[in-house]
Amino acid sequence: MECGTSKIVGCRFSLHPMAGDFIPVIKGALEATDLTGVWKHTDDVSTVIRGQEQHVFNVIKAITLHAAKTGEHVAINATFSAGCPGDTAGDSYMDVDQEVHNHDETKQYVSSQFALYPMNNPDYMSVIYREVDRAKERGVFNDSMHYASGIHGDIHEVFNFYEETFGKARSDEHQHLVMTMSMSINSPSHKGDHHA
């Protein structure tokens, strides 16, 4: 397991279109997204991107939005990480311009769930409770549940919350933070027909 230094943010994710022609949906979303701000590598299970925090969140949102706009039922699972000990120095793209490159403001309802794992922090449960309160203040909180919290609303408000909470949940003293996110879009389940 290789991780990142404190300034590098990484996200390992997989995009799952529930469609027979899933490959064009994935490739189309990646091709439509401006990835110049991040390092990227894809293997047979997932894709990882690394770079400045705002680029990582901007790119993940853009990929998700492009996939959503196909109208297919798509799910994205992502793990955001920062500050892991035992880094590799490369693959960082930390010297690029800070301005983000993807600006599509199309509205899109998303339903998601997230969990925060502040590592090696005896006070980690308070961090989690505080960030769940933040979701309520931001108007994107959906529901409490075992092992996660539900976050929903317009994709831009939801990602604004995730980027903010990922920044607020770590500190110089507690740099290693992991946040998992599962998101579902265009799902028949959002109308009540629940499934796994």
Added chain:
Amino acid sequence: MECGTSKIVGCRFSLHPMAGDFIPVIKGALEATDLTGVWKHTDDVSTVIRGQEQHVFNVIKAITLHAAKTGEHVAINATFSAGCPGDTAGDSYMDVDQEVHNHDETKQYVSSQFALYPMNNPDYMSVIYREVDRAKERGVFNDSMHYASGIHGDIHEVFNFYEETFGKARSDEHQHLVMTMSMSINSPSHKGDHHA
């Protein structure tokens, strides 16, 4: 966010068939699996099961294997949790018989990635390195990568490793453990055509 007491193991997961008729694949896998050992709840993004450790792993493996046997490209994302402070006592199914109920031994190649998050444990990186070494000893290690480790092989050997490592990576002193797993089956990417 609600969590579990030390003896309860939970798994929140989502099953993603990359197929236009994804609902029958999901419902079929759930119906073909004997779920009597676990409590289960489904919402619009994921499903959570809770119960004794061996039942939780047995059920997740059975659901995955049933979905795989359709021949569709399926992905499963799962977060296993134990020992979270601030529990709810219900939904536990801890009083059931210890013997597992699903016994399909069909061989199936799976490729997956996992990460361990031992919470509030200053020595957590050693736990992670030790468990990656265990994967190598068990013959299921695939690759090192940012933020995760690749685990592959026959589904039964892979799940044996995951159940073993989830048990070994927590202790009475450090009860709160989270393990994320992303698994891909019947993927064209396993033949080299990588995608997100």
